[in-house]
Amino acid sequence: MKILLNKQEQKIILSGNTFNLKEKIKIIGGKWDPLAKNWWLFLTNENLENLKKLGLSIEDHFDIKNLESPAIPTDSYSVTNFLLFINNIITKNLFHNYWISGEISNLKQSNEHLFFDLIDKEQASSNFNKTASIPCIIWVNVRKRLDSKLNQILFSDGTKIKILIRCEFRKEGAKIIGIIEDIDIHFTQGELALQRLAIVQSLKNKGLYHKNKNISFPSYPLKIALITAKDSRAYSDFINELSLSKIAFKITLFDCNMQGEKTAENIVSAFQIVAKNTFFYDCVVITRGGGSRLDLRWFDDFSIAEQIALCPLPVLTAIGHFDDNSIADEVANISEKTPTAAARILTDTVLHSYQFFFQKVDNITYFLLKRLAKEKNFILSLQEKCTSSALKRIQSEQKNLKNIEKMLKIIKSSIEQNLQRGFALVYDDANNLLQGKHFLSPTYSKNLKLKFAGDCENHYIFVEVLVKAVSESRESTELDF
Structure with missing residues (x-):
């Protein structure tokens, strides 16, 4: 099937x-x-x-001599005709391929195609910090052809590259697109990437890169120094997420520019205030919404990174999107990707600490109740033992008393029997009962009183007794009167 040429309005249609x-x-x-x-x-x-020149026969379809440029009304242009007019000019004058250089920004991938902006940071206009840029595309078939070259360079945001492009005009959006045909691998890392590496290396050389990460994050980060733009979406998202937790956070806002030349100056000033009043804060939070990688480059700043590293309080950052990672994120104590995620880290930390605290209280309560029950059982056991021991002791003493009573009865009965036989109990004048050994002294002369069995109680016979001799042959001492 050969190639067919047809005319359709102001276009040449090639089919087949x-x-x-x-x-x-x-x-x-x-x-x-x-x-x-x-x-x-x-x-x-x-x-x-x-x-x-491509070998196609066009004489049967087109009159080259009488062919004019597309007719464009002279009084007014429709949008379509005007864009066709522009496209005709661009196609007519920009049909060559061109080598251009710049820095990659906003690199994305879709269906294996690569999309990015090629920016010219060095020639950035002073107005609104805008930079010249052109959107570029590497189609998947070209990407596969250039794969070996792409693997030899750092193809990412901030890389400075030199590329061969052809221009296409897209009437949808009225913009020129650079379709990449080749890459010069002699251009490696761009200025942004080199500056970033230099800042990171400087922080490491000064011992600042991991300094803030070594600070313990508080269990109850309730007093927060918030560095962000007051009227930003990031501020509202962060505050709303904290409000949902119903926790009594105390927020001190430092309203700072989060984009532009004053970003570093504002943030550094906020950190200096925090450093002088650390008693009023538990942590510092830096947050801003998403944006292009070019917008977020302000946080690849040495002075901001230095202040984060030197801050005596832990710093939590939430800057940009999920794919973004600034130097500020790298040196912070904790890095999250969104303001909502940063707020959730704080609420989760506090709730976890509360839960841990109440779990401890429950554990202590359980331990005390268990110990109390144990001590109560011990006291009851001790009480039972004491009661049992006391009862046994009482019973033992009662038994002893009965035995003593029996012995006393026996002794009394024996004494009474002796008295009945005519023996007497001898007392001195001090009413002390005398025994035979008391009479062994050479001279013993005291007033004595004798008690006989027939005496009435409390009645005694007083006699004067002279001990002439003591006989040891008998059990009882005999006195000779």
């Missing part, structure tokens, strides 16, 4: 078997229509000559 010529058609400015499944070019003498 165009596969073998597609690269050449692209070079001369051809556009692929995915819906119609054909190629098209603007109807110009130059394009017809280029098609003729």
